[in-house]
Amino acid sequence: MLGSSTIDRLRDAMPTDGAGDLVHAALDVAKVLGMEGVGLAATQVNQGIRLFIVDASPYEQDHPEMKGFKKIFINPHIIEEYGEEVSFNEGCLSIPKIREDVMRKPRIRIQYQDREFNSYDEIYDDIPARIIQHEYDHLEAKLFVDRINPLRKILLKKKLADIMNGNIEVDYKMIFPGKKKKSIAR
Numbered sequence: 389m390l391g392s393s394t395i396d397r398l399r400d401a402m403p404t405d406g407a408g409d410l411v412h413a414a415l416d417v418a419k420v421l422g423m424e425g426v427g428l429a430a431t432q433v434n435q436g437i438r439l440f441i442v443d444a445s446p447y448e449q450d451h452p453e454m455k456g457f458k459k460i461f462i463n464p465h466i467i468e469e470y471g472e473e474v475s476f477n478e479g480c481l482s483i484p485k486i487r488e489d490v491m492r493k494p495r496i497r498i499q500y501q502d503r504e505f506n507s508y509d510e511i512y513d514d515i516p517a518r519i520i521q522h523e524y525d526h527l528e529a530k531l532f533v534d535r536i537n538p539l540r541k542i543l544l545k546k547k548l549a550d551i552m553n554g555n556i557e558v559d560y561k562m563i564f565p566g567k568k569k570k571s572i573a574r
């Protein structure tokens with residue numbers, strides 16, 4: 389499976405990690421560089437812990453309820469997913485220039501902790517649910533391209549192989565799952 393080599397076993401985030409700040413900073417940098425990031429998982433910045441952030445605020449224009457939706461999910465566990473699967477066009481900061489329609493259920497129940505390690509058990513729908521599912525997949529060593537139609541994935545294979553091997557020009561620092569060391573691309 390694509391990207392699985394990057395993760396052996398994730399440990400739980402601890403109050404002393406400070407990794408949340410790093411992930412927030414990384415997403416801010418991506419945005420400054422003009423990338424459309426609406427979430428980022430700790431594994432994407434080489435932190436082997438269960439943590440991701442969601443920033444749904446870029447959807448605000450079409451979905452006013454997303455205004456200011458910015459959240460950190462520490463030690464998250466998706467307990468259940470509900471409803472008929474729906475299609476949504478996803479992209480990923482770890483797979484630049486590729487966007488694909490992905491089918492997922494529209495509602496989830498998730499347990500997680502916040503920065504102060506208070507515990508929550510909540511239901512999310514639609515856009516926040518979708519971003520959470522995408523980021524959660526990163527913690528499970530899955531990418532959205534693992535969820536697309538197998539034929540589409542074959543068609544994308546060359547492109548994906550180029551990305552995994554660092555054979556792509558990007559204008560920010562990224563981690564290529566196919567390489568042992570960190571690569572810095574333009």
Ligand SMILES: [Zn+2]
Pocket residue numbers: 479480481482522523526
């Ligand atoms: Zn992603």
